[in-house]
Amino acid sequence: MPLTDEQKRLIQKSYAEIDRQSSNFAAIFYDCLFAMAPLIRPMFKSERPVFEYHFNELISTAATKVFQFEEIKPRLVVLGRKHRGYGVTPAQFDVVRSALMLSIQDCLRDACNPAIEQAWSSYYDEIAKVMIAAMEEAPAP
Template sequence: MALTDEQKQLIQKSFAMINRQNSNFAGHFYDCLFAMAPLIRPMFQSDRPVFEYHFNELITTAVAKVHQFNEVKPKLEELGRKHLEYGVKVSQFEVVRSALLLSIQDCLRDASSPAIEQAWACYYDEIAKVMIDAMQQAAP
């Protein structure tokens, strides 16, 4: 289901709030992910600052382009193919979703709301679908 304009605005506003806090959102996300799914940790071969940087780059671009999602799709498709090479399974996207939503809730604290969480959940689902489709198309 496509995001509404209101959801897109909620995503951008909430991400701006997270950034204003000067929190290490990527670090928080990976802390949540590795706590929820410790078996995923060995898939990350590079140093933590490297994959945190890439996460920040992706999430910042995705939020900035939430109104122009088609412009982000090629990068997401490429990322999906890379994830296949790293051994990522489609089933692991659900735990990533949970870690992302928990990170958003934790960073926003009282500013979080069901509407914000729903907007992010829907956007994550759109992003994941593009990546999963690319993984499935690239699979042998």
């Protein structure tokens, strides 16, 4: 089900709040991800600052362009194909969603609410759907 305009506004507003904070959202995200799924860590071949930078860039673009999702789809297709080459499986997207949601909750604290969580969860599902489709169409590594 597509996001409503209200959900899109919640994503932009909540991300702006996360971005304003001094904490490193990517670091929080990867701390959550690696704690929840330590077997994923070896899939990351580059240094942590590199993949944190790429995560911050992607999440910032996704939040900024939530009203123009079609514009970021080509980038998500490329990213999905790359993830297949890294050995990522569609099932791993669930743990990534959980890590993302915990990170959002941690950063927003009392400002987080069920409406924000639902908006982000739905948006993540849209992003994951595009990436997974690209992974499944890509040739095996």
